[in-house]
Amino acid sequence: TVGAVAMDANGLIVAGTSTGGITGKWPGRIGDTPLLGCGNYADNTVGGVSCTGQGETIMRYNLAQRILGAIQQQGLTAQAASEQECKRMTERIGGTGGAIIIDHKGDMGISWSTPRMAWGYVRDGIIHYGINHNE
């Protein structure tokens, strides 16, 4: 799965996600990516989210919505909300996944409960990227 979230100089937030799914899925199986609020979501008043990982887990947990809810109801930062909800999803359901977020202020969140997640961003014309925890 691949995903992108962007905010432009007008303050528009857009989120996009695309995937081949999981190896060995049944023909006709649909994952979290096309389900709004699970694998992908955008609302200028809260933020934009793109998720990746075990689709069955992300769907059952509604990961994108939970992260935006933590920002809106608990007032968490994008980073704190993504860490909290990736962790809770794994505790509650057992599967793993990751998410990237840009909130309504333009702050970012990058978190995952899998061993690795490839990520990258440009804000100031400089590319930042990584794949390991605590990198």
Add this chain to the structure above:
Amino acid sequence: MPQPVILIHGGAGDISDDLVEGKFLGIKAALRAAWEHLEPANGKSSGSALDAVEAAVRSMEQNAAFNAGYGSSLNTAGCVEMDASLMEGREMRAGCVTLLTDVMHPITVARRLMEKRRHVFLGGQAAQELALSTGSEKLPAGALVTESAREALREYLEQEAQGLENNFASSRMDDVRTDQRGD
């Protein structure tokens, strides 16, 4: 004026060391493709988050290092079936497509659906027809299949034949939680 920013991911899981360099090259290429659409050139344009997100995802869809488009995972029949969704945060319009085959850029099909403002979610043959009627090229059957995806499927089917636990859908917690009455 908000400061433009683009943030991307290239998938999460147990990514082996030999795949890391390819992922990093793909991440950087996708960010370069996206930034062109965001950076206000001489203050003339405010850039477009929509174009930037589509450009970043398209860059990764055509890169075999990522599980999307070319290099997608295979289903048990050895075929590629793809999902994508795109959503903008001002009017909260969205396009979601599923079970697409033999087109390189599902994210562009999702954008075409969003732009038509008729439906939000389209699947199977209808999504395929939308793709081809809005400019997506129909690729030869199997064109999106890579050798490493075939290898991953072979491994999966061998594990399944040996009765090893390899199904994402079920989890340890599920086993514990299943109600004895079968609910």
